[in-house]
Amino acid sequence: MLLLLVLSSGSAPGQQLSAFANGHRIFAGPPDGDGPWMVRAYYSDPEMVRELASRLEPWEVHPDEGYLVAEVDQELFTWMQSIGFRVEVDPALTRLIQQPAAALPSQVNGIPGFPCYRTVEESYITAANIANSYSTLASWLDIGDSWEKTNPGGDQGYDLYVLRLTNSQIAGAKPGLFIMSGLHAREYAPVELNSRFAEYLVENYGDDPDVTWLLDYNEVHLLLQANPDGRKKAESGLTWRKNTDNLYCTNSNYRGVDLNRNFAFQWGLWGGSSGFQCDEVYRGPTASSEPETQAIQNYVRSHFPDQRQDALSAPAPADAEGTFLDLHSYGRLVLWPWGFINQDAPNGSAFQTLGRKFAYFNGYDPQQAYELYPTDGTSDDFAYGELGLAGYTFEVGTTFFQDCNSFENLILPTNLPALLYAAKSARRPYQSPAGPDALNLSIIPNQVAPGNPLQLSATIDDTRYSILGGAEPIQNIAAAEYSLDVPPWSLSPAESTYPLLAADGSFDEQIEAVVAAIDTAGLSLGRHIAYVRGQDAAGNWGPVSASFFSVLDPNIPPAIAFLPVVLKGYNHRVQNTPAVILFDQP
Incomplete structure (x- = not known):
């Protein structure tokens, strides 16, 4: 050298x-x-x-x-x-x-130099508009205050908000998915990913059958800006990580507390955080000392049941519900507990299975958090350790200030399917990921008169796991079933599921095409939904997928449907006439 x-x-x-x-x-x-x-x-x-x-x-x-x-x-x-x-x-x-990035010459909105990323204020406006425009699906909830807001005399500070998404017209207990972003201020991409996920759900409700049932039978809780004070500093180009608590490392760009070392569970016990105030992993003077941490913990505790005993060796029940995701950057990783000790969590095998499923979609490395380096007082360890939630961290992308091209073409399209799977599996996150996926649902014809049969087909696939870091056990498909209008777990004793048969005559492969004839006799007029799921030879049922079909009165001529049109390469809107489509040039 x-x-x-x-x-x-x-x-x-x-x-x-x-x-x-x-x-x-x-x-x-x-x-x-x-x-x-x-x-x-x-x-x-x-x-x-x-x-x-x-x-x-x-x-x-x-x-x-x-x-x-x-x-x-x-x-x-x-x-x-x-x-x-x-x-x-x-x-x-x-x-x-x-040398912080400067605003682009034509840039009007977004973080300077990064027009794809909304500022704190812009992300709040987006979420508030969603709640106003989709009032039966969305609510915008004030869950607490940032440090600046609780300490007058400095910057104005912010409220912390959760955007809660569910169909409020369907009552009853629903499993939850909590997704948090922006806990570390300098990580640009996660907040935008979370915001785009919110937009995707509400904009596709009623058109996409999977999105529709997800919001009908789940609650999705999205904390877009977990550290808005710090984020505002990072928007100027500073590599700000912590909150802005000025009691520690006062009046410097190193002040504040690392919120992801401040959670109550195993706080400061394992050498995975710092007691030095100016260090970027400073854990704070006490567990949950920061108002942001308190707000997050209180919200999660109030919306998710405690399903796990206190002992480190105690597992959450296999049928526990609820998933917690903390979106960070960067490193292209899917991480799960424990982060503080080189020891599998009690639900470690199930964590690995769901982690490999997430990594199948985004292509990241799935691993226990401790394999990277030890951490204590973190959000995902809190969610699992205190409540038994399936807690994960995604480290998205390849840098903190990720360029917009990489975000739009790599991070967003690979992580949206992972987030959708998190919602699909939130009812049984420790069980359903071990089962096969139901794919390629098709109902032909899609519209029939009462009593006419429909042909339902699907693919049941037990192989869709990442192989990075090891191979997940996969089995042959053993069965498949469907239900109509009500998912299998909500059927009354008088209702039942219906079998789908192997298209080739026998269930003897890891990927099977399945078929069934739907009898529409007795079904009401209007739109219906079919729920499909598969079971592997080990007895694992996977999550459901869904498809719409309609039963129409043959004596009434069909009406023209004014539905959204998707044409690749254009942003567009459709006027209230079937003949006129207005295009906004890209």
């Missing part, structure tokens, strides 16, 4: 000698100034990474190459060297964090 020695005149002792290696500058001591700098830190023992996690969170960890990437100040630079890291400044990444 070629080393080019450089003498820096006027530097302090210990800072004079530096060298270039592989394009990165290596310093015998910290560089001049206070930082921050982006560094590559090389290690010889994985335990060094775990020790590092008590002071900071690496941006990237590359175990195969023995280095990590982190943002450090002068004190952390010296400390990392003292515990054995070889530290190299990365000039390109350092310039990136020191």
Whole structure:
């Protein structure tokens, strides 16, 4: 390796000698100034990474190459060297964090330089408009205050809101999916992903049968901005992570508490957080010290049942309901508990199964959180450890300030299906992911007169898991069934499901085409919905998928339906006439 020695005149002792290696500058001591700098830190023992996690969170960890990437100040630079890291400044990444992006010439909305990402205010306007426009599906709930709002004298601060989505006209207990984003302020993509998911659900309700039943029989709780004070700092280009609590590391850009080290469960007990106020993983003075953390915990506790005993070894029941997702960036990872100990959670096998299912959709690496580095006081450990929810973290994308092209073409289209699956499986997150998926539902013809039969077909597939990090057990398909207008779990004792048969005559493969004839005699006029699910040879039932069909009075001529039209490459609206389609050019 070629080393080019450089003498820096006027530097302090210990800072004079530096060298270039592989394009990165290596310093015998910290560089001049206070930082921050982006560094590559090389290690010889994985335990060094775990020790590092008590002071900071690496941006990237590359175990195969023995280095990590982190943002450090002068004190952390010296400390990392003292515990054995070889530290190299990365000039390109350092310039990136020191030179915030400017607004694009034609940009009107969004974060400067990133028009695809809504600001705090814009995301709030979006959610409020959803609640106003879809009043039977959406409610916009004030769940608490940010630190700035509870401490007058500084910035104005914000309310924390949850956008709750469900069909309020269908009563009864419903399983829940909670998705949170923006807990770490500098992570741009997760908030927009969560916002787009909200828009997708309400805009497709009534047209997409799966979205329709998801909101009919589930509650989806979306906390778009979990740390709005910090997010406002990050919108200026600062790599702000924590909230803005000015009691700690006062009046600096390092102030605040890491909200994802501040949750009550196992707070500060395992070396996965810091007691130093200026560190980016500072856990706060006490568990749940921050108003944002308190608001989140109180909301989740009030909307999800406690299904797990307190002992670390106690599993949640196999039929527990409810899923908790915390969206972060970055790293292309699907993570599950525990984060604080190198030991499987009591529901570890089921966590792995659902994690591999999520990773099938987004292509990320599924793993237990501790494999990355230890953390304590985190949101997903709280959700699982205290309540028994299936708690996960998605680390989306490849950088904090992800470019819009990557977001629109990679992050969004691969993660939306994963979020939809989270909603589909929220009724039994520890059971249904082990079962097969019901795909390619088709009902022919789609409209019939009463008494005329319909042909229902589908594909039942037990193979759809990520193979990154290991293979999930898969089985042959053993059965498939459907129900009409009511999902299988809500049928009365007088109602029943109906079998679908293997199209080739026998259930003996891991992917099976299935068929059934639907008898429409006795069905009311109007639109109906068929729910389909499959079972594998191990007895696991997968989640349902759905399809619409209609029973029409043959004596009444069909009316013209004014339905949304989707044409690739255009944004469009359809006027209230079948003949006129107005296009907005892209």
